[in-house]
Amino acid sequence: MQKHIQQGGNGSVETERGPSLCWTVWPMGENLLRSAAVIAFLIVAAWAIATSFGLEWLFVSAIILLLFLAGYFFPTHYLLDSESASARGLISRKKRYWSGLKKYYVGKKGVHLSPYTRPSRLESFRGIYLPFGTRREEILHFIGEKMNRGR
Numbered sequence: 001m002q003k004h005i006q007q008g009g010n011g012s013v014e015t016e017r018g019p020s021l022c023w024t025v026w027p028m029g030e031n032l033l034r035s036a037a038v039i040a041f042l043i044v045a046a047w048a049i050a051t052s053f054g055l056e057w058l059f060v061s062a063i064i065l066l067l068f069l070a071g072y073f074f075p076t077h078y079l080l081d082s083e084s085a086s087a088r089g090l091i092s093r094k095k096r097y098w099s100g101l102k103k104y105y106v107g108k109k110g111v112h113l114s115p116y117t118r119p120s121r122l123e124s125f126r127g128i129y130l131p132f133g134t135r136r137e138e139i140l141h142f143i144g145e146k147m148n149r150g151r
Contacts, residue, residue: 020081021142025133027072038072067091078130080142085113085128096128098146111143 028035042065050058066073074090086095096113105112110131114123132139 019142020079021135021138022077022079023133023135023139024075024077025131026075028074038069078133080130080139080146085130085143087128087130094128101127101147104143104147106140111139113143113147 028038042062045065046058046062049061070090071092076087076089079086079088082098084095084097085101087093096115100115101113102117103114105114110129112123112127112129114120114127116123116126120126130139130143
């Protein structure tokens with residue numbers, strides 16, 4: 001039994017496990033001027049690599065650059081449900097269970113969920129960053145309910 005509420009490709013879903021919130025963020029589609037600058041930079045970098053090292057290195061470096069920038073060029077899908085917070089991109093998947101998360105930090109463009117009670121250098125590797133997209137208030141409300149429960 002699922003109840004779907006769709007809003008521009010994003011939605012809230014009521015499942016048997018409880019409420020969930022899903023949304024998609026695609027940085028390339030959000031700012032066309034910045035995207036044009038990134039593409040222009042990549043073209044210049046490709047030209048420099050091709051003239052300096054040859055065409056075979058152009059293809060290798062192009063693949064490496066696209067893999068590193070996949071989060072920018074391709075959409076990332078986020079899901080908050082009763083058990084976990086997860087992010088699914090073209091080449092990466094990250095899932096963190098609420099039971100393992102201790103603290104969250106709200107930033108200008110997103111929220112970082114951390115498994116540590118105090119700041120740590122490992123937070124960026126062990127935690128999960130969730131950009132708001134257009135759903136800031138809904139995301140913060142959902143996380144607040146999950147993280148502040150039992151405190």
